[in-house]
Amino acid sequence: MxxxxxxxxxxxxxxxxxxxxxxxxxxxxxxxxxxxxxxxxxxxxxxxxxxxxxxxxxxxxxxxxxxxxxxxxxxxxxxxxxxxxxxxxxxxxxxxxxxxxxxxxxxxxxxxxxxxxxxxxxxxxxxxxxxxxxxxxxxxxxxxxxxxxxxxxxxxxxxxxFGPLTNEQMLPRLQIVIDKENVQIDKPAQKAILTLSNGDMRRALNILQSTHMASGNVTVDAVYDCVGHPSKTDMAIIINLLLNENFTVACQKLSALKTLKGYALADIITELHRYVYKIDFTRDIRIHLLKKLADIEYRLSNGATEKLQISSVVAAFQHARAVPPTEAVA
Missing domain, CATH: 3.40.50.300 (P-loop containing nucleotide triphosphate hydrolases)
Structure with a gap:
């Protein structure tokens, strides 16, 4: 060394x-x-x-x-x-x-x-x-x-x-780097780094180094801010907008939050996909939302405008709230 x-x-x-x-x-x-x-x-x-x-x-x-x-x-x-x-x-x-x-x-x-x-x-x-x-x-x-x-x-x-690495495989190597570089980091921040890296050891080390250089102490909020990925706090706000606000208010507030934090809509959709399984939806509504989110992600990958696709995300949840479960997959 x-x-x-x-x-x-x-x-x-x-x-x-x-x-x-x-x-x-x-x-x-x-x-x-x-x-x-x-x-x-x-x-x-x-x-x-x-x-x-x-x-x-x-x-x-x-x-x-x-x-x-x-x-x-x-x-x-x-x-x-x-x-x-x-x-x-x-x-x-x-x-x-x-x-x-x-x-x-x-x-x-x-x-x-x-x-x-x-x-x-x-x-x-x-x-x-x-x-x-x-x-x-x-x-x-x-x-x-x-x-x-x-x-x-x-x-x-x-x-x-070579398949993606598991968190159990990545953590010991990450800990070695943390110890040798004297990084001040808490356990939730380590978990956040492993979650965001998705089995990519290179990405995990880059996130750790970038956050350490930008913030000194590595915390959960610092990790999400450095990566530009929606934090759990912001996702809770987004879910609340989608499930409780009317269409116009939800579109305006979601667009404002996305612009303020600099989030990519594709990252928001990735997180929404996880929440679809966590929230107590019926099977039919869950299927409906997953299909709509997949369509929106596909359109984004082909160069669609994010502003229009934000409306599509809100519309998908508005439809899921309004349509009876038996008709949700139609």
Missing amino acids: ANIPKNLPWVEKYRPSKLDELVSHKDIIDTIKRYMELGQIPHLLFYGPAGTGKTSTILALAKQMYTPNEMKSMVLELNASDDRGIAVVREEIQTFTSSRTLHKKNIKLIILDEADAMTNDAQNALRRIIEKYTETARFCFICNYLQKIIPAVQSRCTRFR
């Missing part, structure tokens, strides 16, 4: 350097360790949501396989920020895999992070390179969406799915 720059983001500062330091996916880690012990590492394909340890796993593997000096000549890492069209595949990757080194280790490692951003032509060009240089190189593809990797590349790799 002594050589790590002080201004480094906590996500990088506390990135695991060994496979044993990874906090989850024990079955995957044990399998990769076994491959390394036997010296029979296959081509790898890691896929799953962001912040679940895909890049950390392959970098930890590389650091255990190679010394710092060997890393410079034996590992090639390309990210989405790099140009990875067919020209790069034919020139840079092929040059790297075909060149000889003075190191005793003859297996090179090519890491293609966010491989789902590669064009189909570039992925097709890799097929022959993967097979041609199997004796001297191993490829690791990392992506969020498996369907964006062509079947020909998938069939040449051993696939591992």
Whole structure:
């Protein structure tokens, strides 16, 4: 830790350097360790949501396989920020895999992070390179969406799915960072960070660091203010408006609250979805509200105006209040 720059983001500062330091996916880690012990590492394909340890796993593997000096000549890492069209595949990757080194280790490692951003032509060009240089190189593809990797590349790799982390897996790692950085934080704030991160360890550490730098003491309110996500207090106000006020008043007050706090309507809908299950609605009304909220979220994702969709949210709850339960799903 002594050589790590002080201004480094906590996500990088506390990135695991060994496979044993990874906090989850024990079955995957044990399998990769076994491959390394036997010296029979296959081509790898890691896929799953962001912040679940895909890049950390392959970098930890590389650091255990190679010394710092060997890393410079034996590992090639390309990210989405790099140009990875067919020209790069034919020139840079092929040059790297075909060149000889003075190191005793003859297996090179090519890491293609966010491989789902590669064009189909570039992925097709890799097929022959993967097979041609199997004796001297191993490829690791990392992506969020498996369907964006062509079947020909998938069939040449051993696939591992990295699922979202559980709160129980994330909390010990979060506590290590809290202790080492001397962060003043209460238990409810820790729970809020874990809830907002949705199984994304990277997001959890970024929220923790941002809130700590902005507020000093990390509290629940500070976390929600920093992230810009509707707090429980504001959601209670919104629910009260939707269930008790008339259409005009509810639209005006909801729009004013959203503007004042800078909330995104999509985040409000995400929270409303949770409240639909908590409030004592009948089955038919619950189905009706979920369908309406899903439609509104879909329209927002396609560029609909938030001002109009606020009216749609209020209208959905007004309809649920007015229509008898048997007619709510019509």
